[in-house]
Structures are given as C-alpha cells and as structure tokens.
Amino acid sequence: MDFLYWFASYLFVLKYVVYVLSVLLLFFGLDDLFIDLVYWGRKCYRRLVVYRKHPKLHYSKLKEKPEQPLAIMVPAWQEQDVVGPMAELAASTLDYENYHIFVGTYPNDEKTQADVDAVCARFPNVHKIVCARPGPTSKADCLNNIIASIFTFEAQAKFQFKGFILHDAEDVLSPMEMSLFNYLVERKDLIQLPVFPFERKWYEFTSGSYLDEFAEIHGKDVPVREALVGQVPSAGVGTCFSRRAIELLIEQGDGIAFDVQSLTEDYDIGFRLKQHGMSEVFVHFPVLTDSHKQKVKKGSLKSPSYSSVVCVREYFPNTFTTAVRQKSRWIIGIVFQGMKSHAWTKDWKLNYFLWRDRRGGITNFIGFMALLVLFQLGCVWAYQLLSDSAYNFLSIYGDEPWLAAVLWANAVLLGNRMLQRFVFVSRYYGWVQGVLSLPRMVWGNIVNFFANLRAVRQILEIGDVKRVAWDKTSHDFPSLGEQRVNHRPLGEILVELGAIDREQLQSALTQGQRKVKLGRYLMREGLISGEQLGQALAVQADVSYQDCPPLASVEQNELGITKAVARRYGIVGLYKEDGVLTIASEQYLSPVAIGAISRKIGTKVKYVIAQPGQVTLALLMHFSGRAEYQHSALQKRAVWANWSRFVNAHYSELEAISEVAMLSPSVVNQVMIGQESSEDGVGEYLLERGVIGADILQQARQHMQQALAEVLGIDKEESLV
Template identity: 35%
Template sequence: MGAVEVLAWIDAATREVTLFAAAGFLIGGVDDLLIDLVWLVRRLVHGSDAPVLDELTSPAVPHRFAILVPAWDESAVIGAMLRATLARLDHPDFCILVGCYPNDSATIGEVAAVAAQDSRVTLVVGDRPGPTTKADCLNTLWRALGRSGAPVDAIVLHDAEDVVHPAELRLFDALIDTHAAVQIPVLPLPRPESPLVAGHYIDEFAEAHGKSLVVRTALKAGLPFAGVGCAIRRDALAAITTDHGAPFDAGSLVEDYELGLRLAAAGHAAHFARVREHAGGAVISVREYFPSTIGAAVRQKARWMTGIALAGWDRLGWGRMRDLGDHWMRVRDRRATLAVIVLAAGYAALLGWAVSATGHALTHSPLPNPGAPLATILTINLALLLWRAAWRIGFTAHNYGWREARWAPLRMIAGNLIALLAARRAAIRYAALLAGRAPQWDKTAHAFPASLGGTGR
C-alpha cells in the first residue's frame, strides 16, 4: 500500500471519528444549553436564588441535630475537624457521632482525645475491621444513635475533612420542618500548589451547585446528596430503614447520591438551599480540600462514575413514569460513560487531523473537504464550547473571584483528561462488582486547613 492510499485511509477514518464525536458533542451541548435556559428563566422570574438567613423563619425551640461523621484512616484530619466544628457552629443543641473501625487505632485515639474534652462528641467503634464502605459505617452510627435514645430531630452528614459554616445548623433549623431533607452547596477550597487538578473541582462545583442543582430543585426532580452538608429529618430516614436497621445501602459506592433519590421516591423530597449568611455575604456552604494529584482525582472520579453512571443504573433504575424532569436528570447523571467515549473520539479526531495535515503537506496534496454538514456541526459545537466556557468562568468568578476564574478554560481540559483516566478505572471496578466482588471504601488522603482565616468563614 502506497503513501497516497495510506493517507486516504487516514482521511476517511478521521472523518468518521470526527462525525461521531461532533454528533456526541452536539447532543451534550444542547442538553447543557437547556439547563442554562431553565436557570435563566428561573432567575428572571424569581430573582436571586440566595436569600438571606435572617429572612427565614426560625422555630421557637431549636431542633436537636446529630452530626454523623464516618471515619476510616482519618487520623491526620479528624481531630482538627472536630475541634473546629465544635468551636464554629452557632447552635445550642447538637451532638457529633464519629464512626471508627477497630483496626484503626490512630483515628480512634484522635477522636477519643476530643471526646474526653467535650461531651458533645461520641466515639462509635464498629464490630467489623475496616474498611467496609462509607454507607456501612453510617449504618453503624445510625444504630448507635438509636441505642442511645437521644431525642434527635434530624441528622446531618459530614466528612472528616469538612470545614463547616457557623450558621449551617441555623439554616437547617429554619427549613427542616417544611422539607424532609436540606442540602447546602459544597465549595472546594483553593489549593495554590495544584491549580489544575484541585482547581478543576472548584469550577465544576461552582457551576453544579450554583446552577445544576438549582434547576434540579426547580424541576422537582430527585435531588442527590453531596454526602456532606445535608440534613435529613429522623422520621424521613426511619421511613426508608430496612428490617436490618440500615437506612444506608452498605453495597453502594455512592450512598449519598442514592439516598437522595431513594428519599424522593418514598415521598420525602429534598430541598437545595442557597442562602447567604447576611446581605452581601457569602453563601452558607461546606468548604473542604479536594484531591491535588492526578492519581487521587482519578480514584475519586472513578468511584463517582462507577456508582452513579454504571452501578446506579442497575440499582436505582428510573423514577416515576410521568416525572419527565426526574428522567431528564437521571439521564444526565448517567451520560458520563458515553461522554467519555465521545471525548476520547474527539481527541482521536484531533490527532487524526494533525497526522492528515502533516501527510498532505509532505505529499503536496490538498486537505480533504469535511463537507458542509460536518462543517456546520463543528461550527455549532465551537459556539457551544465558547458558551460553556463563559458559564464556567462566570460561576467560578462569582464564587472565587477572577484570579481563579482565569484558570477555568485550561482546567476544562484538565478535567477532561482526568475523566478519560477515570473511565478506565471505573469500567474495571464495575466489572469486578458484576463478578461479585464486595464494594470497598476507596477513599483518598485528606487535608484540613492549618488556618481557617481564608475559608470564607
């Protein structure tokens, strides 16, 4: 086969891959555009989506909250997190239960030291060695709460690395009577040493918790929890508790995501609350550091992809037949694996065109014409990409300022590469689950701020 024939084969293959990727990007871009339009309409009709805390009606008698913190191999952060939480929370009636494993003496020691100083903290050590799953650890805490007989109105979920907002429980106090569950935004803390890897979480959460979950709430679709910063009425959680006394599914990799949808299916819909601490102030949210290395980010994204886009389809199925908004949101949740295939095809097309251009330059032959239909789709996709980048920059700037927002376009590429790497790991993990392998807590190492001065309270 001569050089001309090889080049013709490359041109044909590249065009087909480009057409596949372009069609996939177009579908995804239109889907995202519809979310943008719903958000804009809602914003025009209702104005700002972030009322002020003092505008909400607080109960005459504050509710009692139990904060559940599952902890496996968290000795590096759990002590600081507990002390900061106890010092920061502006609420008169709460307790903290921390779940540990008998083979994790370092974490047990840190929790016990704080519990010895403050009676609001209770150390709960499970019977089985770890790690099991986060959901299994939460079930241990739920059972311990039941055995204690404590008159708790609602539970609050947090992780060992969370920086809680002082007004968080006051916000839950005002909303938990009218909503079975309340989720507040999660805003990752910047990590100057990792502007791309840790930084891409900043952009994604700023947009997801500033727009996507707002739209989801407006459509009355099932609201998945973020796993932290969510309060659930005790009666609602008890309503989905199994005969084994377990409201959390120990076989799930993403118990937070599934819990929100299960509660919604049982008639206990959650509410996403964007509320400002005061006029002109910051949104009441959970702050935390996210992974700063590619390996850690890939492991975390793979767990999310496995649990939501792959196993979640098997475990949860679809919602009520006529609930079109919920169906739409579940499709969006599960499109991640297909989106990665389309993304890989897009990068392959770029490489193919580069090889093609080089080949035609060397053979002094003209580049092939992609054709009017493909050229039109590519033009539309370029416009949608610029539109998407503008939204990403805008939400990041709104939450973090322009210094962080300037990184957003480059971090979109970093996020794509992490997603590609995570997809391979997710496929392997999902295949292992199908083969009968028990799920296990695949956590990453965590960090806690040495100083809370830069966390926006």
C-alpha cells in the same frame, strides 16, 4: 506513495469518526444548553417577579427559631489528625450549641480511635463509635453503625434528634449551617448545601477541576433539577435528613438505613426518599455581612451574595492518581450501580435527570476521543500551514455542508460551555480562577476519562458492580494555627505537682465504695487542698488557675451574666478587660460551651479554674435568694477557721447527680441545654425528663448534705443545703 495512501485512508476513516463525534457532541451540547436556558430564565423570573412580592429571608431570622438537637455523622477510616481539627473548628465557628458529632471508627484503626478519644475528652458533644466489623467496609455500613449508636444515646439522654447530618472528617462547616438546618428540618426531609472546594495553588489543575465542576453543578445543575422535579441528589456532605426520613429509610431497609453495597449511598437515598413523597430541597442561602462585603475586592468579578452562601468547604485530591480513584468510585456508584438499583420511572422529567446522571459513562469517553481527534487534525493543519509543498489533506472534510454547520454549532455550544464555566467559577472564586477554569476543562476531561476507564476495569474484574469495595481517598484539613491540647488524667497531674504520691493515688482509685470523683474524694480525705485540686484541674484544662473568693465576686448583672446562663454553665463573672470578660468555673469548659457563653453574653470570654465550691457558693449568694447565703450571712461565717473547708464542701446539684447516677458528660451536656429555659431546678428537671429516678435525686442531695455536715460537725439533716 504507500505512506500517502495509508495516511489518506486513515484520514478518511477519521472523517467518519468526526461525523459520529460531531453529532454526539451536538446532542450533548444541546442537552447542556437546555439546563442553561432553564436556569437563567428561572433566575430572571424570580428576580423580576418572585422577590418583588416575597423578599429573601434575612439570615438573622434563623436565630429566632429555638435550637433543636442535631446529630452530625462522620465516617472515619484512617482519618487520624483530621477528626480533631474538624471538631475544634466546628466548636469555634458554629453559631449553634445543640449538636453532637458521632464519629464512626473501626476496631482495626487504632490511630483514628486514639485521635477521636483525645477529642472526646475535650468535647462532651463528640462521641466515638466503633463499628462491629473491621474496616474498611463501605461508608454506608459505617453510617448504619453510627445511627444505631445515636439511638442508644437518645435512650440514655431521654431525647430525640430532629436532624441527622452527613459530613466527612475533612469538612469545614459554615458558621450558620446548623441554624439553617434547624430552620428547615421540620418542613424538609432532605436538605442539601452547596459544596465549594478550597483553592490550592494556581497550577494544581487536578484539584482545580473539582473547584470548577462543583461551582457549576451546585451553582446551576442541581438547582434546576430541584425546580423541575423536586428531587435532590445528596452530595454525601452537607446533607441533613429529617427524623421522618431516617425512620422511613430504616423501616424500608428492614432496620438498615443505608445500602451497604452502594459506593454512593448518598445519591441512592435521594431517590428512595423521593419515591416515598419526601420533600427535598437544595439551599443557596447567603449570609451577606458587612465584613464579607469588605473582603470582596472590586473588579474580582466575585459576587458578594453568591460567595457568602452557607456551604461546605474542603480540600479535594490534588494528584492525578487520587482524583482518578475518587472519581471512579463516584462513576461506579452513580452510573453503574445507579442503573442497577434505580429503574426508569413513569415521570419523564425524573428520567431526564437520571439520564444526565448516567450519561457520564458515555461523555467521559466521547470528550476524550474528541480531544484526541482534535489534536490529530490540529497537527495535520499545522503541517499544511508550515509546509509549502504539503498535500491538502483536510480538503476531504470540506465537501459536507451539513458537517460544517454541525461543527459551527458545536463551536458555539463550546463557547457557551466556556462562558458558563467562567461565570459560575468567577461568582464564587473571582476572575482569576474563572480564567484558569478554561484550560482546566481539558485536564478535567482527561481525569474523568481515566476514572471511567478504571471504573469499567474494576467492574469487569470483579464481575458484579455491587461488590466493588470502598476505595477511600486520603484528605487534607486546613491548619488551625494552634497547638492541640491532650487531655491528661487528673491523678497523673496531682502526682506531677507533688500533691500526692503514687501509692496514695492507687489507693484512692481503688476506693470504689464512694461514688465521688477522684479529686473530691482526695480533698474530703484531707490528702489535697482545694487550692491544689483547682490548680490540677487548671493544668488539665490548659487554662489559668485563679483564687476566686465568693464574697469578692461582683454583681453578675453588671457583667451581663443572667441567672440562666450562670446556672447552665456553672460560671461566675470576674472582670472585664479590653473587651474580654473573664469568667470562673470549677470544671473544664469545652470550646462549644465557651462559644455559646460568648454569644449569649454578647462579648468575648475566657475562663479560669477556681477552687471547688468557690463558684457554687458565689452563685448561691447571687441567685438563690436564700437567707443563709446572703452576703451578710456568709461574711459572718467567713471568720470561722473552717471557712475554706466550708467553701470547698459546696458543689452543684448537677455534679452530685452525675456522680450518683454515673451520667456521662455528653448526656449531662445535652440535658442541660433544655434545662436552661426551664423554671425547674436541676434535680426536678432531670426527674421530670426521666433521666434519673427519685431515689437518685435523694441520694445526690444526701451526698451534698453530708459533705457540708462533715465540715460543720453537725447532723447532715441540719446542714445548709
């Protein structure tokens, strides 16, 4: 009897716990229902009224706007083997060229630095930044170092970025992302794209819970927030800030844009910009192509339009421990640091969404408590159902009509929650994931509870919410299905090929009085031939070498290559086979350049390395219009004994200027993007932009003239340049 007494007393206490939980769950359920009603009401209105008057913008319109320079900022602490694949995938998929990636590394993270160095050698638009302090600092501190380096690069290249984009090293970018930012950045100061995690195996509920939460939050909650208050919380990835926004943040922060003590600096910035009247937007922009329509299987419940939106994809943690660590960081930053940094405002609508941000500190505990109570009551109910002589313990819950009404209301609201979750997950991932999202609601609740518990424990241990350290989470990246290439020094390759020995290499490297590249210096000194240099450059670029006699080159317009494209990239078309155009270059072409050439020509391309001067001379023959470079004039010269030396002595004005001015490949790459649409020559364009002075241009042209004069045996002032 003692047991029954104590057990009945326990159930009696539990009854009042049920009272409190039921009321709280009803309150939070009605809160969520309000967001649901606003979303679906707004969706119906836009479909029935707005889109009949104003058709949706087609994605093809994005490309009509000229490309503006955009900077992608990537904080990287212990991200070895992730940054490289990200840059490669971006280069091969982004339908955009005028962008740069700035990777922030730390002086005590040598592995990540080495990985970034290898990437920078292949991609002139990727830059390594080394933070001033050893890591890990905060993500905000890393971003501040990156921004400072971006401004330095702008000063060197004499231009300004229009947009500053936040990304993590593990992000997979949509092909149209840069074009969308480019289209909006002059009108909006904060542009946020949706984040849709990659799917893992069906039974990996931890990573699946991220999938469910982002599908509903970025599918419904954030669009409603933007519609009602015009304020958008940055997700930390897929966020583009206008130059106006960055300059305002720096001004307001006394030279520092991001709050270094914040664990969720992205969330913080959304409010700071809103307070100063900046315009923010959350963009659901579909790119519904025929190929995507064909990929969507009938009966999957996947929406072709919704599943084709421009978004950020990435893998989220798939273990309980890593998920708790990451989510506890979010809880500390948004709930606890947010309450300390952002006071309640005079705008009740904004306060409402501040409340929704902060209620997680309560709902995570309430949800878990509700699960425990439900489990206990379920056990009692099962006992009563299976035992013939069981006491009717649950009868103590049946004498309150209002409780029954509240429980029925909560059941309806729970059913609505499950329906909403199923709909939003199915729209992007299909019905299989939609069904799995329902049991994952329970597991996600458990993960969030322990994340909340960890967050509270960290704050209590440290005593100051602002002093909690950046607890970074490790990441995965999709396999590219190919072997990455390491950039090897040219001198090492020449020695390996037997073109020179190590003594000759060392001697050449110490000849600092000549401002020419190593390969050209060795060729001018007669230590290697043009063919040997071309073969070494091909090995370095990991492409084929091909002898490309200038006089044998075909008319470029027949291959679809215009003067602007040929001059911009220093290429000449050779032949087209099986729908692929083979082009020749004297220098390494990055994957970004290859992608841009392919888009501008309208066909797939691959390139080979030619001997020095072969492409330059071919371009002069096809596009210069100068009599001395006409085909007939060059044919007469081709019978000379020094013809090959004459060809090898030619090199572009851009290469000569780069040597004299010691311009970095990244600066040259950026400057040439703007020069493509200019009628000025390379030298005049760089001079006008202030990248070089008149003395540099004169020296570069003298070097070019001298190179030809040495071959022709005449005075340099009389040479063919």
